[in-house]
Amino acid sequence: MSAHANLERRRQAIYGWLLLSPAAVLLTLFAFYPSIATLWSSMFSRGTRRKPTEFVGTENYAELFADPTFWLVVKNNLLYAGVTIPVSIFIALSMALWANGKIRARGFVRTAYFTPTVLPMIAAANLWLFFYTPGLGVLDQIGSLFGLPSVNWLGQPETALWAIIIVTIWKEAGFFMIFYLAALQTIPEDLKEAADIEGASRWTYTRRIVLPLLMPTTLFIAVNAMINSVKLIDHLFILTKGGPSDASKLILYYIWEMAFAFFDAPSAAAMTIMVIAVLGIVAAVQFFYLDKRTHYQ
Amino acid sequence: MKSSPFVKLDGVAKRWNGQLGVEGITLDIPEGSFTALLGPSGCGKSTTLRLLAGLELPDEGKILIDTKDVTTSAASDRNLSMVFQSYALFPHLSVAENVVFGLKVRRVPKKERMEKLHRALEITGLLGLEDRKPGELSGGQRQRVALARAIVAGQRLCLMDEPLSNLDAKLRNAVRKDIKKLQRDLGITVVYVTHDQTEAMSMADTVVLMKDGHIQQVGAPEDLYSRPNNTFVAEFVGAPPMALLEADVLDGFGEGKTIGIRAENIQIVPKGDGRMCCTVTESEFLGAETLIGLDHAGATGLSVLKPGLAMMAEGNEIDITFNDENLHVFDVNGQRLAG
């Protein structure tokens, strides 16, 4: 009896591991191993012809902490994340609630919102270049109609980062909206009717019923938005290249610069490790803390 | 006392893109009554109920509740509650939060809310389950949460759309009694939608039988049973339904008419003494009696009841008879003729 159950359990375990192994192999090969290797190389000095690489422990990290550009980039990225995450989620949610309602041309509205998502980031950046270019750009053209002076949105430190932020939000919101729309479809129509009969206003219904039921989606989107706030930098290459004077430089761009423009691989590795650590911690907090307060259907 | 009815529908019609939903719905519902909207699937019962609830607005006609014209009022202004077929419980809220949702929305003070909650849970037998989520309840318990939510605010009008259709047969019988008792004890007016004629006949004071968006007959269950307005009502109400004969099968009824006769009014008689000769097609043992299905060229739905276990062989030829006073006569269009 118990021997039989044991055998069954072992069979189940083997079956489970077999199913897991392809993913485990791929992850090890392309995620875990590179991470460990990066961690390893971040603890060695940069080799030159005269001075070979040597183990320096945390020296690369200390150097980074002493680098004012690093702190500027961190500050930029925090602002970038702090604005793009909530704003794109908010816009996505509002658009989804609207596009899910009984409006005319619903299909068109949905498609229109989704278009930015389909565009590659590089193409989107080129499009926005056409908006931002001083003198010729659409923004300036409109401004000049009202007699406003020409503004070099991408070329001045005060506005460059914000210009980048807007492109990101524009790009992300439509994508997130699709998730919200899908989630809204799963909320039965009669919940709204029940709430109506109980006298709930549209706002009360949204706040007490819809938003809580969308929490799993919001959580998923928030994690994605956070990862994107580090990952999504393609448009920097087209729009500002991190400038002017690093005003719009984000961490990943700086890492890329370190590695492939300044050929300082150890510093790039050190920064990468820090990014991984921070992202890992934040994702864990989001999942473990918010998960408890989230209702899954 | 001849006061105006509590709920009044007057010539109400609703169409979707010109397609018929319901039409010409005129109905008076007295306060404290139990009214069942009965009919086959797709006949417009739910539509009628939703028009009453304010979840749909009528294209024509007027709706009055408690002498107030609510034809175009919002659902929340009609002072009614509703039990949905799917229960429509909020999945992320606990039983208690589900039940008091409406009270909270209407800003009832906490103390009063708690008292009402306790009472509603007591009546529906849900005490002790306050903190469960709907997903952690059985079908019957969910149904009772929906009931509790409907009665907690003490609205005088309660609408129910097939509230028992997701329960198993045994539970359905029990809850049927509970709902009926609840309605009596609280003295509320219930409008109850069902496609199950047994449910309607056993629970309602007044049955409204519908077909294709039109009301066929309004009356007490015994009226519908013993004086059906037309052949549709005759065939829909009762188990087994009324058998219909072409008039020329019998003598003295003239051309084109249809004759209705119920199984319990038919007797089997020795060969040669009957008014009709039929073939046995099936025997169904029901417990206290046996239902014998009969086939005759000029009749549909013919059957006869025999007490106890009395199976008859298929293909047997038997003679049946009945008294003229038990016959229902319908004209060419299927409408009941006087008498």
Ligand SMILES: Nc1ncnc2c1ncn2[C@@H]1O[C@H](COP(=O)(O)OP(=O)(O)O)[C@@H](O)[C@H]1O
């Ligand atoms: N929202 C709607 N849009 C279009 N047609 C509808 C809608 N609701 C109901 N109908 C139609 O109205 C008729 C009556 O439906 P309903 O009242 O739901 O019937 P039931 O008696 O089964 O509850 C059906 O033919 C149905 O197809």
Ligand SMILES: [Mg+2]
């Ligand atoms: Mg229905």
